[in-house]
Amino acid sequence: MKRAAHALEAELSRLEAAQLRRRRITAEGFAEPGSRALLTVRGRTLVDFSSNDYLGLARHPALAGAMRAAADAAGAGSAASHLVTGHGAEHQQLEEELAAFTGRARALLFSSGYMANLAVIGALAGRGERVVLDRLSHASLIDGARLSGADLRRYAHADARAAAHFVDEDPEHTALIGTDGVFSMDGDLAPVAELAQLARRAGAWLVVDDAHGLGVVGAGGGGTLEEQGVESSEVPVLIGTLGKAFGSFGAFVAGEAALIDYLTQKARSYIYTTALPQPVAAASRAALKVAQSEGWRRTHLTALIGRFRRRALGCGVPLAASGTAIQPVMLGSEAAVLAAQRALEAAGFCVVAIRPPTVPPGSARLRVTLTAAHTEAQVDRLTDALGEACTGLAGPGAA
Numbered sequence: 001m002k003r004a005a006h007a008l009e010a011e012l013s014r015l016e017a018a019q020l021r022r023r024r025i026t027a028e029g030f031a032e033p034g035s036r037a038l039l040t041v042r043g044r045t046l047v048d049f050s051s052n053d054y055l056g057l058a059r060h061p062a063l064a065g066a067m068r069a070a071a072d073a074a075g076a077g078s079a080a081s082h083l084v085t086g087h088g089a090e091h092q093q094l095e096e097e098l099a100a101f102t103g104r105a106r107a108l109l110f111s112s113g114y115m116a117n118l119a120v121i122g123a124l125a126g127r128g129e130r131v132v133l134d135r136l137s138h139a140s141l142i143d144g145a146r147l148s149g150a151d152l153r154r155y156a157h158a159d160a161r162a163a164a165h166f167v168d169e170d171p172e173h174t175a176l177i178g179t180d181g182v183f184s185m186d187g188d189l190a191p192v193a194e195l196a197q198l199a200r201r202a203g204a205w206l207v208v209d210d211a212h213g214l215g216v217v218g219a220g221g222g223g224t225l226e227e228q229g230v231e232s233s234e235v236p237v238l239i240g241t242l243g244k245a246f247g248s249f250g251a252f253v254a255g256e257a258a259l260i261d262y263l264t265q266k267a268r269s270y271i272y273t274t275a276l277p278q279p280v281a282a283a284s285r286a287a288l289k290v291a292q293s294e295g296w297r298r299t300h301l302t303a304l305i306g307r308f309r310r311r312a313l314g315c316g317v318p319l320a321a322s323g324t325a326i327q328p329v330m331l332g333s334e335a336a337v338l339a340a341q342r343a344l345e346a347a348g349f350c351v352v353a354i355r356p357p358t359v360p361p362g363s364a365r366l367r368v369t370l371t372a373a374h375t376e377a378q379v380d381r382l383t384d385a386l387g388e389a390c391t392g393l394a395g396p397g398a399a
């Protein structure tokens with residue numbers, strides 16, 4: 001026991017010395033009714049430029065109202081898994097509405113995107129088969145592939161030719177090609193049409209995890225596929241989350257009826273877990289309505305993205321090439337991102353440093369995210385503060 005505890009301390013000290021130890025920020029409150037944009041942290045009000053609440057829905061009164069009504073009607077907990085007695089009317093209706101929203105036959109609700117990815121890869125690939133993933137895929141896709149026991153190959157980021165190399169080595173056994181739609185730490189988009197062509201040629205499943213695209217990317221919020229003009233039939237397995245642009249919690253897989261039936265029978269992270277609370281499903285239903293009816297949220301966000309990029313690049317801030325709400329500032333070293341995070345906090349902004357292993361070594365960054373809840377004035381003040389914080393800090397790739 002004693003030795004084990006020492007080993008933990010040693011590893012924690014190593015993380016601390018390498019500036020890789022992570023610390024949580026407690027949001028003590030929110031300074032603006034109905035909005036998450038202003039956080040209270042250690043008694044100070046900060047503008048939050050790190051959330052995934054892209055449409056500004058997490059504290060929307062329609063979501064909280066739907067949640068309250070469902071809690072009054074159905075209670076807090078689901079009390080069982082979906083296949084026993086935990087599946088309720090709110091879950092069922094949300095699944096039908098998600099299928100309609102994504103233009104697919106069926107959708108299956110999961111408690112989180114992490115669990116959805118474990119489910120999908122574990123159900124569609126296994127020992128003796130090959131899974132081909134983008135190198136920068138979300139950790140849950142990678143963990144799903146590892147847990148499946150399949151032979152995992154990771155291709156160079158967003159490079160369909162590199163993916164083809166791994167598929168063509170062993171097309172017989174390639175079961176699945178997987179990618180984020182919008183990359184979570186980079187904000188760029190996968191080459192979905194090329195990957196779809198490759199998957200079709202190899203007879204493999206194509207899985208697109210559009211956690212950061214659905215609801216927010218594309219004129220109608222249809223995600224990466226809408227943005228790129230890719231038909232839903234080209235992507236047989238679509239994964240979405242409800243805790244990001246939809247401001248709620250949970251996730252789903254959308255596809256043909258046979259796929260959804262199969263996952264319902266086989267996916268262990270679906271079967272062996274309690275159904276998420278019905279009030280949460282009710283909030284997601286409300287979010288889906290607001291996301292579709294209030295197109296101004298995407299229009300306003302698009303304008304803020306353009307404004308942020310113009311101003312930040314004008315101040316010499318090293319932005320990555322991203323057109324989405326995820327705008328990484330590539331500083332390279334752990335020391336530089338932590339210093340920049342502190343400087344921004346002093347200026348009234350919460351922008352969290354993202355370090356390895358979340359991103360590859362040497363590519364630490366500030367992950368700035370913009371949301372429909374931000375104002376032009378907040379974005380302008382952020383870019384001024386970023387310009388100052390980045391002056392004198394090392395550029396991309398610095399040690």
Ligand SMILES: *Cc1c(COP(=O)(O)O)cnc(C)c1O
Pocket residue numbers: 111112113114115117138140180184209210211212241242243250251
């Ligand atoms: C956030 C995220 C997930 C995990 O979703 P949760 O519902 O938060 O568990 C999965 N995939 C991608 C690409 C993500 O960004």
